[in-house]
Amino acid sequence: MLGASGWAFGQFGQQPFGAQPNFPQQNPGQQSLAHKIDFPHDAPVTLAGDEWGGSAATVRGGAYAIDVRVALSLRNASQRRIRGITLTVLAQESTPGGKGSISVPSLDVAPGETFSVRGDLHLLRPIGAGASPMVEVSLDGVLFDDLNFYGPDKLHSRRTMMVWELEARRDRQFFKALLDQSGREGLQKEMLASLARDGDRPQFGVQMVRGRATNTEGERDLQFAFLRFPDAPVEPMGGIARIAGNEARAPKLVVHNRSPRVIRYLEMGWIVRDSQGREFLAASLPSEMRLPPRSSSQILPDAALRFDPRTSVESMTGFVASVEFSDGSIWIPNRVELDDPVLRRVVAPSPEEQRLVQIYRKRGIGAVIDELKKF
Amino acid sequence: MVRLHVAACEGCRNWVAAFSSDRDALRQLAAVMPAGVNWDRLAAEMSANVRVGLEAGECVAPRVHKPVLATGWRVAAAVAGVTALLVSAWWLNMPRAESVALGRVVRKIAQARPWQGGIRAFDDSGPLVQVSAAGIQLQQNGGTLGMSQGQEPPVSVTLNVQGSARARYIDADTGQITITGVYAQ
Numbered sequence: 001m002l003g004a005s006g007w008a009f010g011q012f013g014q015q016p017f018g019a020q021p022n023f024p025q026q027n028p029g030q031q032s033l034a035h036k037i038d039f040p041h042d043a044p045v046t047l048a049g050d051e052w053g054g055s056a057a058t059v060r061g062g063a064y065a066i067d068v069r070v071a072l073s074l075r076n077a078s079q080r081r082i083r084g085i086t087l088t089v090l091a092q093e094s095t096p097g098g099k100g101s102i103s104v105p106s107l108d109v110a111p112g113e114t115f116s117v118r119g120d121l122h123l124l125r126p127i128g129a130g131a132s133p134m135v136e137v138s139l140d141g142v143l144f145d146d147l148n149f150y151g152p153d154k155l156h157s158r159r160t161m162m163v164w165e166l167e168a169r170r171d172r173q174f175f176k177a178l179l180d181q182s183g184r185e186g187l188q189k190e191m192l193a194s195l196a197r198d199g200d201r202p203q204f205g206v207q208m209v210r211g212r213a214t215n216t217e218g219e220r221d222l223q224f225a226f227l228r229f230p231d232a233p234v235e236p237m238g239g240i241a242r243i244a245g246n247e248a249r250a251p252k253l254v255v256h257n258r259s260p261r262v263i264r265y266l267e268m269g270w271i272v273r274d275s276q277g278r279e280f281l282a283a284s285l286p287s288e289m290r291l292p293p294r295s296s297s298q299i300l301p302d303a304a305l306r307f308d309p310r311t312s313v314e315s316m317t318g319f320v321a322s323v324e325f326s327d328g329s330i331w332i333p334n335r336v337e338l339d340d341p342v343l344r345r346v347v348a349p350s351p352e353e354q355r356l357v358q359i360y361r362k363r364g365i366g367a368v369i370d371e372l373k374k375f
Numbered sequence: 376m377v378r379l380h381v382a383a384c385e386g387c388r389n390w391v392a393a394f395s396s397d398r399d400a401l402r403q404l405a406a407v408m409p410a411g412v413n414w415d416r417l418a419a420e421m422s423a424n425v426r427v428g429l430e431a432g433e434c435v436a437p438r439v440h441k442p443v444l445a446t447g448w449r450v451a452a453a454v455a456g457v458t459a460l461l462v463s464a465w466w467l468n469m470p471r472a473e474s475v476a477l478g479r480v481v482r483k484i485a486q487a488r489p490w491q492g493g494i495r496a497f498d499d500s501g502p503l504v505q506v507s508a509a510g511i512q513l514q515q516n517g518g519t520l521g522m523s524q525g526q527e528p529p530v531s532v533t534l535n536v537q538g539s540a541r542a543r544y545i546d547a548d549t550g551q552i553t554i555t556g557v558y559a560q
Contacts, residue, residue: 101556121555203508283534303536348531351552358550
């Protein structure tokens with residue numbers, strides 16, 4: 001086991017002291033991967049164990065292609081229950097593809113308990129960046145049950161985990177209410193409906209590069225339509241994007257803050273419908289801003305999306321996915337607002353709903369009810 | 376002192392007056408050109424004398440060369456040396472990925488031929504994030520970077536126009552959700 005801040009070579013995984021290492025088959029060109037786990041001394045989690053079996057680095061062109069297969073056992077060293085955690089996995093800070101993250105939402109870890117975090121991801125590291133391939137795992141943030149947050153938050157994980165936690169609370173409340181009103185059968189029916197939607201949800205290939213445009217001939221402006229949520233603090237006023245065949249670029253949106261509070265972050269969803277009637281969530285449009293009450297602002301993300309070559313963009317729909325106010329509080333749509341046929345079809349449910357549905361699929365409706373009673 | 380003596384001595388005062396009169400007479404004579412002077416001939420003789428003096432100087436003094444740019448093999452050798460130095464510095468310090476990327480850019484510029492109006496077809500080599508039902512792929516410099524969580528495909532994948540993507544995986548046994556992210560920017 002590696003300490004909370006030390007280097008080790010993880011190609012062959014963890015071995016008991018004095019045991020003969022079990023050398024796996026190693027492909028030519030593969031190298032051992034040095035790794036480091038670096039948690040602050042005052043972190044609310046401590047490392048109880050780590051496993052790096054299968055992690056390796058392979059020379060590919062001028063870079064190392066790094067396979068990180070890590071399983072960490074962490075202990076809650078705080079006095080509060082942990083609801084979510086995000087780890088940064090860093091091979092090279094400034095290299096595109098050199099940084100990744102592993103997040104686990106919908107946790108419920110009591111003080112002193114241990115929990116596992118598993119990650120399997122691929123990163124890049126230029127060969128010139130160091131003598132040997134290496135990767136560093138650090139803590140980006142921990143969210144507690146009282147919505148307090150600990151961590152450097154370099155990946156803005158506080159905001160992301162807050163959204164997941166608020167969605168989890170909203171959905172558990174919905175399922176509890178459903179259980180109270182319609183009993184086990186009503187809850188079971190909703191679990192089955194969610195399972196069916198999961199199976200039918202389209203996932204089309206989308207490429208994105210900021211500022212890229214390879215096909216500017218025959219471009220046209222296409223207006224956004226909007227799903228309007230009465231409860232939302234932000235109202236989309238209008239928007240267009242440049243469309244050329246299977247590419248959409250340079251979206252421009254105008255939004256109005258109809259709340260009495262200053263807004264500092266807005267995330268909108270971008271749904272695309274093609275000429276064959278296929279509809280899918282193309283991307284999210286996040287925007288850092290400072291939008292005073294009763295004022296409007298323009299969102300101009302520098303992005304271009306390229307879809308499947310058979311996709312000819314016919315229409316676009318936007319919706320407000322989340323809003324963060326200047327005091328750090330967050331707004332998300334409620335279940336009624338999400339009960340739109342288009343959203344139900346194309347937008348994935350919350351991580352918590354997916355967790356409960358998986359529990360139902362594996363262990364039945366009784367296990368789901370037991371899970372709901374924990375909160 | 377002299378002035379006091381001249382003022383008191385009549386003889387000396389007469390000498391001074393005589394010298395002053397002679398000086399004025401000489402000035403008047405010098406202002407009048409001598410008769411019969413041929414100025415053209417005089418100028419030609421003066422020019423000839425100047426040239427003779429210069430030629431004589433050339434014979435006895437070393438010739439001073441004007442600074443001029445070196446040409447020929449010295450220039451070639453110097454350029455070759457500088458080029459070798461730059462190539463060595465590049466080879467020793469520049470990551471191979473950067474060299475490959477630069478080569479690709481140069482080739483694409485050559486293919487796009489912007490000098491012939493083909494700039495619209497030029498496709499820059501910035502990082503490209505792709506999401507699909509299989510997960511996230513990051514393509515950079517022609518290489519592909521995949522993400523996976525064990526053998527299972529993600530239950531959902533989202534693309535963020537700021538240059539990141541997330542894939543959501545679910546543990547079949549425990550139901551625990553793990554969300555991995557990749558950052559292209």
